[in-house]
Amino acid sequence: MIDLSTNYMGLKLKNPIVASSSYLWEDSKNIKKAEKSGAAAVVLHSLFEEQLEIEQEELNKFLLQGTESYAEAITYFPEIKEFKFAPDEYVELIKEVKSNSEIPIIGSLNGVSDGGWIKYAKKIEDAGADALELNIYFIPTDISLNSEKIEENYSNLVKSVKQKIKIPLAVKLSPYFTSTPHFLKSIEKAGADAFVIFNRFYQPDIDTQNLEIKPNLVLSTSEELRLRLRWAAIMYGKVNPDIAITGGVHTGNDVIKTIMAGAKVSMMTSALIKNEIEHITKVLSEINEWLLMNDYKSIKSIHGLMSQEKVLEPSAYERANYMKTLGSYK
Ligand SMILES: Cc1cc2nc3c(=O)[nH]c(=O)nc-3n(C[C@H](O)[C@H](O)[C@H](O)COP(=O)(O)O)c2cc1C
Incomplete structure (x- = not known):
């Protein structure tokens, strides 16, 4: 019997597959389906700062620092109404799901400013969530905003959310920082219990017929x-x-790679939208099969196996690999 169990931010998980945040979990029946299919935990869809009792001044200060474009920017906000989940419904969903599921349920907040909206972290905790994921999705567009200030804003937000709760806090981030290691260390100091790497940045397209951003x-x-x-x-x-x-x-092999690289858990959304939620069962059996075939007794035994922990000069190693990769094309 292969032991797939792992520990994520202190949560005991029966395996490393976590169903990541998306609209799929707005329906509690889907959460049940994920649990039955073998998901070890579910991260609920996000409550967005813009959708919460907006402390408008804080948010505007953050989004529009140094710009005069308030009126124009605010016209984008009506679309926010498309996110139908009100905070109260969210809290009710957590209570309902917690009352009839065995797996950890992780709430999700999505925002950027260190404003009053973060009080919802505590509401999510009080509703019974086992942990909270804070997604900071921010695209800096203001020329006067430098990287130091941006990173400080991230740290302040993480610190403030952490102060509001006792449950573990995961922080979901983008890959675009000048020094990812230095930045992640500052987020650790701010109180993160886990890093969720990385947000995908959706890139809008231009509709040349209708002159619209799609x-x-x-x-x-x-x-x-x-x-x-x-x-x-x-x-x-x-x-x-x-x-x-x-x-x-997407596959069992993908999960094996993530654990070998050093992740504790592997999250899935696109694969579940494309192949249905039950796809988790297939991925779990692929992981089992791989471990069996390769003589490993547990998922823990491959954790970090292919990481760079033992590499003395990771930057030199990365350059060597870069040159090797270019050379290999011939
Ligand atoms: C339709 C859709 C909705 C999503 N909604 C959220 C969300 O509410 N909050 C969040 O943090 N991430 C959200 N995500 C991002 C996913 O949680 C995940 O991080 C991302 O899709 C990358 O994983 P994947 O390659 O498995 O899809 C969403 C993704 C998709 C495709």
Whole structure:
């Protein structure tokens, strides 16, 4: 019998597959389906700062620092109404799901400013969530805003949310920082118990006929995993928070890679939208089969196996690999 159990931010999980945040979990029946299919935990869809009791001044200060474009920017906000889940419904959903499921349920907040909206962290905790994921999705567009200030804003937000709760806090981030290791260390100091790497940045397209900006959500493929594998491998052993990989996990082999790189858990959304939630069962049997075939008794025994922990000069190693990769094409 292969032991797939793992521990993520202190939560005991029966295996490393976590169903990541998306609309799928707005329906509690889908959460039950994920549990039955073998998911070890579910991260609920996000409550967005813009949708919460907006402390408008805080949010505007953050989004519009140094710009005069308030009136124009605010016209984007009506679309927020499309997110139908009100905070009260969210709390009710957590209570309902917690009363009839055995797996940990992780709430999700999505925002950028250190404003009053973060009081919802406590409401999510009080509703019974086992942990909270804070997704900071921010695209800096203001020329006067430098990287130091942006990173400070992230840290302040993490610190403030952490102060509100006792349950573990995971922070979901983007890969675009000048020094990812230095930045992640500052988020660790701010109180993160886990890093969820990385947000996918949806890139809107231009409709040349109607002169419109079109939202363009393309589901991921396994190709996207590589960026995550690289950073998990580099960060393994250098930071205390657990690492979760999101973005490009579709198969059992993908999960094996994420754990070998240094992640504790592997998260899935696109694969579940494409193949139905029951796809988790197939992925779990692929993981079991791989471990069996390769003579490993537990998932823990491959944790960090392919990380860069033992590499003395990771930057030199990365350059050597870069040259090797270019050379290999011939
Ligand atoms: C339709 C859809 C809705 C999503 N909703 C959320 C959300 O509410 N909050 C969040 O943090 N991430 C959200 N995500 C991001 C996913 O949780 C995940 O991080 C991302 O899709 C990358 O993983 P994947 O390659 O397995 O899809 C959403 C993704 C999709 C495709």
